[in-house]
Amino acid sequence: MGVYIKNVAYYLPEVTVSNEDLQSEFKDRDVGKMANKIGVFRRHVAGPDETALDLAEKAAKKLFEENDKDDIDFVILCTQSPDYYLPTTACILQHRLGISKNAGAIDINQGCSGFVYSLSLAKGLVEAGVSKNVLLVMAETYSKHINEGDLGNRIIFGDAASAILVSHTQTMQVGNFVLGTDGEGANNLIVPNGGLRNRFDSACEVTTDQRNDRRTDNDLFMNGSEIFYFAGKQIPSVVEQTLAANNLTKGEVDFYLFHQANKYMIDFLAKRLKLSADQYYFDIEDIGNTVSSTIPIALKRCLDKGIIQKGDKVLLCGFGVGYSWGSVVVEI
Amino acid sequence: MNKTEQIREIVFESLKKLGAEEEIGDFANPSMDTRIRKHLDSMGVVALAVDLEELYEDLFDSSVKILNEEEANFMSNFETAETLVKYIDGL
Numbered sequence: 446m447g448v449y450i451k452n453v454a455y456y457l458p459e460v461t462v463s464n465e466d467l468q469s470e471f472k473d474r475d476v477g478k479m480a481n482k483i484g485v486f487r488r489h490v491a492g493p494d495e496t497a498l499d500l501a502e503k504a505a506k507k508l509f510e511e512n513d514k515d516d517i518d519f520v521i522l523c524t525q526s527p528d529y530y531l532p533t534t535a536c537i538l539q540h541r542l543g544i545s546k547n548a549g550a551i552d553i554n555q556g557c558s559g560f561v562y563s564l565s566l567a568k569g570l571v572e573a574g575v576s577k578n579v580l581l582v583m584a585e586t587y588s589k590h591i592n593e594g595d596l597g598n599r600i601i602f603g604d605a606a607s608a609i610l611v612s613h614t615q616t617m618q619v620g621n622f623v624l625g626t627d628g629e630g631a632n633n634l635i636v637p638n639g640g641l642r643n644r645f646d647s648a649c650e651v652t653t654d655q656r657n658d659r660r661t662d663n664d665l666f667m668n669g670s671e672i673f674y675f676a677g678k679q680i681p682s683v684v685e686q687t688l689a690a691n692n693l694t695k696g697e698v699d700f701y702l703f704h705q706a707n708k709y710m711i712d713f714l715a716k717r718l719k720l721s722a723d724q725y726y727f728d729i730e731d732i733g734n735t736v737s738s739t740i741p742i743a744l745k746r747c748l749d750k751g752i753i754q755k756g757d758k759v760l761l762c763g764f765g766v767g768y769s770w771g772s773v774v775v776e777i
Numbered sequence: 778m779n780k781t782e783q784i785r786e787i788v789f790e791s792l793k794k795l796g797a798e799e800e801i802g803d804f805a806n807p808s809m810d811t812r813i814r815k816h817l818d819s820m821g822v823v824a825l826a827v828d829l830e831e832l833y834e835d836l837f838d839s840s841v842k843i844l845n846e847e848e849a850n851f852m853s854n855f856e857t858a859e860t861l862v863k864y865i866d867g868l
Binding site: 482669670673674677678709710713716717 | 798819822823824826827
């Protein structure tokens with residue numbers, strides 16, 4: 446049985462933070478220089494009382510403008526910013542959206558590889574006959590994990606949610622997956638406190654790194670060099686494995702959609718894979734790195750702009766926190 | 778060529794490539810005195826390390842980990858082409 450991506454929608458919170466806003470906060474830093482390398486000039490951030498669940502609801506409602514919510518028989522919500530330890534955000538989302546009580550609903554905790562992982566689970570559910578129409582929702586509010594004094598991360602990340610309908614009816618066919626994990630890199634992208642190993646500590650020490658970014662162990666920490674090193678070493682071989690898993694050569698793939706981490710990294714990967722500028726996409730200048738939503742948002746924008754068209758084979762590849770990576774080919 | 782000379786060649790090759798991409802004039806015709814670190818931020822150092830590791834593996838058919846930020850004074854290895862060649866040769 447074929448499994449297909451039927452539709453994609455996304456939602457961005459109303460509040461935006463521009464690089465000019467950041468420059469006025471960080472007067473001793475050169476925001477423009479950093480931004481040119483990262484490729485982000487504005488990002489959306491959730492409001493103080495706005496959570497990943499709220500963003501998820503709005504993204505799903507946009508999807509339902511064109512698709513019938515009554516068809517949904519499974520909800521997979523991917524987030525690392527859940528409203529609660531328990532219950533799952535997916536259960537509350539099911540209720541808010543009025544999705545059938547006969548639908549299954551689970552959260553998965555993944556970051557930048559989250560869309561590909563969620564898609565692989567949805568494909569499994571449809572192929573196993575458990576589900577016919579799976580609602581995937583990626584919803585993330587990393588801004589709430591980042592210390593206000595951490596310019597390095599504030600400049601990169603933005604908040605967003607995306608909603609994807611995965612179905613047994615023919616639209617964009619989902620091919621074979623390559624998934625992988627290397628937990629040795631866990632400490633390179635982490636929020637150390639707040640779980641059960643290290644409880645949230647309101648009195649924990651504020652540290653300042655050599656770039657003058659401030660954070661505490663309650664906040665997100667990212668060793669950007671190590672993450673870049675991991676991606677630069679790992680992802681070219683993941684792409685090769687994905688091509689092999691789908692019996693394709695590099696030339697037979699029309700377009701490559703990588704997790705939109707930052708401009709420098711995506712350009713670097715493209716160079717290593719010898720991709721020309723019209724074979725890959727980078728488009729987060731106005732939204733930032735939205736973690737698990739970067740690939741669905743990029744896919745939607747490419748479809749809307751006609752950059753990718755019916756019949757195109759598109760390789761999707763997500764990677765990051767964990768370390769974790771996932772890749773698949775979709776035929777539009 | 779002995780091993781040190783081979784490493785020097787891949788360092789020069791990688792610097793030329795990076796120099797062309799990043800428009801760093803000093804990398805166009807590198808010598809052992811070419812200063813590296815002053816032209817590269819942390820991402821640039823990683824990009825150079827990843828490229829060098831691949832060239833090294835292709836040349837010597839064995840893997841090497843050039844990026845090791847846990848090592849004390851790691852960045853000093855990237856001061857000049859000479860320090861980088863010596864560092865890689867000693868791995």
